[in-house]
Amino acid sequence: MASPSQASLLLQKQLKDLCKNPVDGFSAGLVDESNLFEWSVTIIGPPDTLYDGGFFNAIMTFPPNYPNSPPTVRFTSEVWHPNVYPDGKVCISILHPPGDDPNGYELASERWTPVHTDESMNYECH
DSSP: OOOHHHHHHHHHHHHHHHHHSOBTTEEEEESSTTOTTEEEEEEEOOTTSTTTTOEEEEEEEOOTTTTSSOOEEEESSOOOOTTBOTTSBBOOGGGSOSSOOTTSSSOGGGSOOTTOOHHHHHHHHO
């Protein structure tokens, strides 16, 4: 299990890598410079979609045992999407805890695994 210090080091590295090698349509930074576990992200709507040209802000909150458990993502911008609840919380398989789905709707392979990163989550959202 990852300790908070291991999680901090990993998040610091991932944020640094993201800044050095930006992903088209996605940017991230810390909400508060003293807290590596809460990121402010902006997703630019992909071309040729209903979201084309839109700027959508969200907060990614990482758990202390990251990457063993997934972050939560909550849009702070209004977003109309079937996987976004009215309060902005994102509900997609990749953000569900690892292992078997107790309700039997998802395969374990569709759920969170520690090999996912902030970057792979971005790809899953498009």
